[in-house]
Amino acid sequence: MLDRSLRAALSGPLEAVAAALDRPFLTPDRLTVAGLVLGLASAGAAAAQWWAAAVVLWLVSRVADGLDGALARRRRARGRGNDSEAGGFLDIAADFVVYGAGVFGVAWGASAAYGAPWWPFLLVLLTYYVNGTAFLAFSSIAERTGRQVDDGRSLSFLGRIAEGTETIAVHTLWLILPFWAWQIALVWSLFVAVSAVQRIVAGYRLLR
Template sequence: MLDASARALLARPLEAAAAAIDRPHVTPDRLTVAGLALGVAAAGAAAMQLWGVALTLWLVSRLADGLDGTLARRRRARAPRGDQSRESHAGGFLDITADFVAYGSTVVGVAIGAANQFDAPWWPFLLVLLTYYVNGTAFLAFSSIAERTGRTLDDGRSLSFLGRIAEGTETIAVHALWMIVPFWSWQIALGWSVFVAVSAAQRIIVGYLRLR
């Protein structure tokens, strides 16, 4: 729901940051891997109840995740045409895979930390993982079929995203909120699972109608 607004708001700062780090040894794929490593580290810190450390690692990991695409587009504008497509596909695959691992890891990390420190129940976090699974299946299946049938949605990203009420910006914010108020994390997880489930239902319906 907020991704388009967030991209417009952050476009210029990210462009400036990408220009500053645009060096031969800094590549979009390395930024993606760094973001993944930091995201998993955030999950580990949350599991150990190091909430401030987890929050810092999480936010820096998402900054790296935002910079990889910006740097990729900057490099692609200068690359030969054949290399543009190949690098874009490989980088897009790596990026979405890293995002799913980072998101899933932090759900598990927060669940472990909150259960150990606050006796939080596990089942709301399991609901979040279930809704992530359904939501991810819907938009990845749509993107794949849309690509094959020539019905892609081009918003500058590697995949055809069906934007709904739960997108990347909301996910980053909710995961950060878990680490800011971990004593309320399971209640937030319960509400978030409903939010993501509604988004998944929207994607399934809209995706089906668009592909008919």
């Protein structure tokens, strides 16, 4: 829901940082992998109940995730980039791994520290699975049939109420408030479920 406006607001700062980081040894793919490693480290820190470290690692991993695309666009504009879609594929795969690991890490840590039940986190994972299936299937078929939704990302993304911005905010919130993590997860799973239904309906209508 907020991705488009946030991307517009952050495009300038991200491009400035990407310009500062634009060195031969630093590639967009390496930034993607750095974001993946940091995201997994955040999940591990959450499982170990190192909540402050988990928050910092999570936020830094998402900054790296935003910078990889900015650096790739900068290099393509200057004729130095690679037109391969491999980077976009790596980026979305890394996001799925980090989001899933983040849910697992918080569930483990909150359960050990506060006796939080696991089922709200399992609901989150289920709704993530349905959401991912809907928008990845739509993107694949839309590409083949020439019905892409072009918003500058690698995939045709059906934006709805639960997007990347909201996901980052919720994952940050339950790391800051781990004693309320399962309640946050329960509410979040409802939002993601509504978003999944919206994507399935919208995707079906667009492809008819």
